[in-house]
Amino acid sequence: VDVDEEEARNQIWDQTSRDLMEDEEESEEEEQPLDSLMQIISKRQKKAKATDSSMSDDDEHDRLKSEEDEEGEESISSQITVDPEKEDDHTSKDEEDTVDFFSSHFDRIDLATLDSTKIQGLHSKILTSFEKQNLEHEDQVDILLSSILHKTLHGSSSSDQDSWSRICKSAFGTCRKVLIENWKSKSKFDALQNILYPSLSSYADLLVAHTSTKIRNLIPLHILNHVLTTRQRIQRNDKKISSGEEAGNHVECRDQGYTRPSVIVLLPTKGLCWNFVQTLRTLMGLQKQSNNEEHEQRFSEEYGPDSNEEDQPTRRKVVLNQKGKEWNEIFGDSVNSSDDFKIGISIAKVSGIKLYTNFFASDIIVASPIGLKILLEEENNTADFLSSVEICYVGRADILYMQNWDHVETVLAQLNSQPKSMQHTDFSRVRQYFLNGNACHWRQTIVESDFIDPAILATFKRHAKSIAGQVRMIQRTQPEDSTVMRVVIPTRQVFTKLECNSFAKQGESRMLYFEEKILPQLRNRAHALIYIPSYFDFVSVRNLLIKKELQFVSVTEYARTSEVSRGRARFIQGRKPIMLYTGRCHFFQRHHIKGAKHLVMLGLPEHSNFYPSIVNMLENESEDSTSCLALFTKYEGMALERIVGRQHSQRMLQAKKNTFLFVS
Numbered sequence: 297v298d299v300d301e302e303e304a305r306n307q308i309w310d311q312t313s314r315d316l317m318e319d320e321e322e323s324e325e326e327e328q329p330l331d332s333l334m335q336i337i338s339k340r341q342k343k344a345k346a347t348d349s350s351m352s353d354d355d356e357h358d359r360l361k362s363e364e365d366e367e368g369e370e371s372i373s374s375q376i377t378v379d380p381e382k383e384d385d386h387t388s389k390d391e392e393d394t395v396d397f398f399s400s401h402f403d404r405i406d407l408a409t410l411d412s413t414k415i416q417g418l419h420s421k422i423l424t425s426f427e428k429q430n431l432e433h434e435d436q437v438d439i440l441l442s443s444i445l446h447k448t449l450h451g452s453s454s455s456d457q458d459s460w461s462r463i464c465k466s467a468f469g470t471c472r473k474v475l476i477e478n479w480k481s482k483s484k485f486d487a488l489q490n491i492l493y494p495s496l497s498s499y500a501d502l503l504v505a506h507t508s509t510k511i512r513n514l515i516p517l518h519i520l521n522h523v524l525t526t527r528q529r530i531q532r533n534d535k536k537i538s539s540g541e542e543a544g545n546h547v548e549c550r551d552q553g554y555t556r557p558s559v560i561v562l563l564p565t566k567g568l569c570w571n572f573v574q575t576l577r578t579l580m581g582l583q584k585q586s587n588n589e590e591h592e593q594r595f596s597e598e599y600g601p602d603s604n605e606e607d608q609p610t611r612r613k614v615v616l617n618q619k620g621k622e623w624n625e626i627f628g629d630s631v632n633s634s635d636d637f638k639i640g641i642s643i644a645k646v647s648g649i650k651l652y653t654n655f656f657a658s659d660i661i662v663a664s665p666i667g668l669k670i671l672l673e674e675e676n677n678t679a680d681f682l683s684s685v686e687i688c689y690v691g692r693a694d695i696l697y698m699q700n701w702d703h704v705e706t707v708l709a710q711l712n713s714q715p716k717s718m719q720h721t722d723f724s725r726v727r728q729y730f731l732n733g734n735a736c737h738w739r740q741t742i743v744e745s746d747f748i749d750p751a752i753l754a755t756f757k758r759h760a761k762s763i764a765g766q767v768r769m770i771q772r773t774q775p776e777d778s779t780v781m782r783v784v785i786p787t788r789q790v791f792t793k794l795e796c797n798s799f800a801k802q803g804e805s806r807m808l809y810f811e812e813k814i815l816p817q818l819r820n821r822a823h824a825l826i827y828i829p830s831y832f833d834f835v836s837v838r839n840l841l842i843k844k845e846l847q848f849v850s851v852t853e854y855a856r857t858s859e860v861s862r863g864r865a866r867f868i869q870g871r872k873p874i875m876l877y878t879g880r881c882h883f884f885q886r887h888h889i890k891g892a893k894h895l896v897m898l899g900l901p902e903h904s905n906f907y908p909s910i911v912n913m914l915e916n917e918s919e920d921s922t923s924c925l926a927l928f929t930k931y932e933g934m935a936l937e938r939i940v941g942r943q944h945s946q947r948m949l950q951a952k953k954n955t956f957l958f959v960s
Contacts, residue, residue, distance in 0.1 A: 501760035553684025567631035638663035665703035775941030829879035904938035
């Protein structure tokens with residue numbers, strides 16, 4: 297975005313705050329809460345669109361507005377109310393041009409059927425919280441929508457939830473008919489989905505710190521609706537162009553990007569890719585797997601589950617059960633845990649889903665970050681197939697973070713770049729914002745993660761640039777729900793806050809404290825387990841122990857199975873007094889380390905459930921025979937909150953003292 301456009305957008309954000317205050321004063325005479333909220337956001341979007349004078353007239357509305365498959369279709373559901381007058385109003389081309397991202401998916405709401413008193417309280421709470429805060433322009437819509445999420449999901453009344461259920465149904469009514477029928481036959485919207493789907497269908501950037509089957513079904517619904525609507529629009533324009541040529545008239549339809557792929561899905565394993573494709577098939581209502589039996593058999597062999605699970609030895613089953621249900625769903629023997637894959641998928645209403653299509657002939661590309669990175673690094677390969685991405689879905693970002701987050705950054709940096717080859721491009725139909733190099737501002741970025749880490753949040757802020765705004769849903773952990781409550785052995789858990797003034801110098805602060813305070817005590821203690829979340833810190837600790845000539849064993853994600861078994865045996869027997877255990881090794885292997893009596897955490901684990909599982913490994917002979925020490929800095933506030941709860945974490949981060957004790 298050039299400087300002039302950036303200044304214009306800043307003025308728009310400032311004006312938004314004044315519009316909110318003026319609207320609140322005018323609402324005393326005659327109030328329509330939801331309608332006024334939509335109008336305020338609509339004003340911002342209309343002005344934002346005016347900053348690009350070369351933007352084509354109806355590109356964005358045609359891309360986002362979900363239309364019916366054929367003219368004269370009957371009403372999809374009796375629960376969805378459609379106002380005939382509003383339908384007629386939106387047939388005007390001039391009005392279609394001004395419909396913005398957010399309100400375009402709520403134009404089917406009949407405000408006359410909504411009880412305004414039910415949503416009055418929610419609306420006033422939003423405006424009050426919005427007005428009281430000193431907001432920067434780039435965070436206004438984010439805070440507004442986050443307030444809606446927080447108020448509705450936490451302590452909201454049934455009337456609030458009912459109001460958002462109506463909004464969700466109205467947004468859901470713009471989906472393709474086949475998706476609506478198949479969705480209703482399988483599931484219903486719950487409270488969380490009622491909140492997320494309107495924001496999702498508005499094409500706002502979305503960061504969800506929650507993983508569940510409900511969310512993993514909701515996002516494919518949105519993706520399929522986008523692809524089917526896009527393909528239907530292109531096919532209809534093909535007929536218009538063909539008819540115009542026969543009549544000797546020139547018809548201009550800008551409805552495409554440089555290349556066909558409009559959706560990129562990043563997933564960590566082939567097993568999760570298999571589940572994603574099965575969800576697409578369910579939503580499409582496909583009775584058979586694929587029209588191409590050869591591709592279907594290949595997909596089952598390369599991505600499908602292992603059918604020999606019943607032949608496992610009894611001891612192996614016991615070991616797998618100890619690792620937990622969550623681990624088995626991702627890395628178990630019955631699923632494909634390979635992290636190197638990429639597959640193209642084309643969607644058609646008649647033929648259904650086609651697998652293993654060429655990327656330039658695909659609608660959806662499902663791949664792992666490492667798989668795409670290897671492909672892009674190969675000779676003569678370019679990122680042209682990523683030049684026209686309109687939806688980027690990063691699924692299970694918490695797993696991708698444990699693999700290698702740099703690969704995700706590499707792929708996201710390649711999105712919507714100008715193509716080097718034009719052999720797959722019809723410039724007469726390319727949307728204007730692609731030609732202007734502004735495609736990243738019209739792309740929706742969806743990140744789903746089990747937790748929020750500073751690296752994930754920074755990536756989202758860096759690459760989520762949609763003019764529809766941002767929605768971030770972050771879980772707040774109450775003390776009674778914190779994982780420190782799951783420690784069952786009697787031990788004193790000491791949390792020590794390290795002084796650190798730079799995020800990049802956290803490793804140096806930990807190493808300095810470890811060498812000066814902890815290492816002298818370890819010389820006189822045996823059976824000491826040192827948990828190290830970062831592999832870089834592990835290398836530093838390992839080199840320090842070698843320099844000090846201390847006996848130790850290490851269990852890492854890169855060690856061979858024989859090395860791990862030999863090291864664990866020596867640690868249990870006491871032949872090696874110290875064991876170094878990395879966080880990524882615990883994530884991928886979930887070893888149960890025996891023989892540990894003293895635990896030192898050189899940093900807080902990103903996954904909060906790791907804390908109780910590791911502490912519970914200590915030999916619980918008595919409270920005095922074990923010890924537990926966890927180091928943290930002020931930059932680990934998110935991880936600390938998940939372990940001890942929000943109230944305790946805030947007090948620990950703001951307190952002047954540096955040592956805190958929890959007793960189980």
